[in-house]
Amino acid sequence: MSYEPDWNVLTATCPSRTSLARIANKWTAMIVIVLGRGPTRFRDLKGAVEGISGKVLTETLRDLERDGLVNRSVYAEVPPRVEYELSDLGRTLHAPLSALGQWAEAHITEVLDAREQYDQLR
Amino acid sequence: MSYEPDWNVLTATCPSRTSLARIANKWTAMIVIVLGRGPTRFRDLKGAVEGISGKVLTETLRDLERDGLVNRSVYAEVPPRVEYELSDLGRTLHAPLSALGQWAEAHITEVLDAREQYDQLR
């Protein structure tokens, strides 16, 4: 008497895969990592995630908002201010995605060595 | 007296970002999840990761091998057999990526609800 449907990301048609596709993404990871520090306005987010274009930042934030991971707040000021913050659901994602970022930073030397060795053989 | 360079995935030119881009990827996540079960041949991998094309599987595996995350073994048999398995380094990635997959499966209902609510407003 399982009350949970057997979601499985390995199944092509399982909805959970669409969620995995959204969160297993480099831009998502970097944005969530930055938002983990606290509410951030668009401009600061763009500065923190170096190299991201305004278009991709807008699109990614909108997708994250749609999935309920990010809350968007507009303050009617001049100049306008828009802040993004992790939702309760989004906060549960901060640790796993931070772990990915930390993995990349911690093991990059081994990865670079492996690449060099691989490239030398072919 | 830090002996570690300050790798930072948020920095545009930091090499660690290239590693993050490789691991923060839906196909990589699914492949590593399956390889966590043990050495797997190409055909079985293709069957386990439903919907992946042969080309993308080949390319992703090659990139993972290049980064030292996956070991590739060719057995000169008929029919030919090629097995892939996680390297020691790759095994350290299994937990973080499995966590992502489990997150997607555990929270998909909340995500689907959020999407429905979001789409209703616009």
Next chain:
DNA sequence: CCGAATCCGTGACGATACTG
């Protein structure tokens, strides 16, 4: 028959210009 290369379309991504 299994694994990988080839061909080609689509979508992601960045740059720029423009609006509220």
Next chain:
DNA sequence: CAGTATCGTCACGGATTCGG
């Protein structure tokens, strides 16, 4: 400041074919 609109480029991804 925070987007939107448009365009051009290119890598991702799928279907197909090739090779062993």
